[in-house]
Amino acid sequence: MKRTVIVLNTVVLLIVFFFYGCGTADQTNSDSESSSPSPGATTHIVKMTSNYEFVPSSLTIKQGDSVKWVVTGAKAHEVASGTFIMTEDGKEGVPDGLWKTGKMASGSFTYTFHSTGTFPYYCGAHLDQGMIGSITVE
């Protein structure tokens, strides 16, 4: 009887930890009104590596698709839409206001593209390492 209680407690703890972990790891943009993706939409993965790269750095997707940026490795990254300028101190990001995550040590960020076009983005922490990317929506 006592053993059953301990096992049950462990299972409950594991379940709580699992859901808490998932809940905090995923940031979702407020742009998507509906939580359910439209039929046929795809979520594409872009890795943010410890080599200061977005992989793949350029990606072509369909209108309505989402891109999920995932932190891989130990370095913290940021994903901000926009371009950059050259300054005396190096490259400086110019956010265009579509999305900007702030630094993420782990987890992911998902953005759904509702309009077509080309969307440049960058990691504000690693612009000088050339950490930029681009999404083309057809």
Ligand SMILES: [Cu+2]
């Ligand atoms: Cu970075």
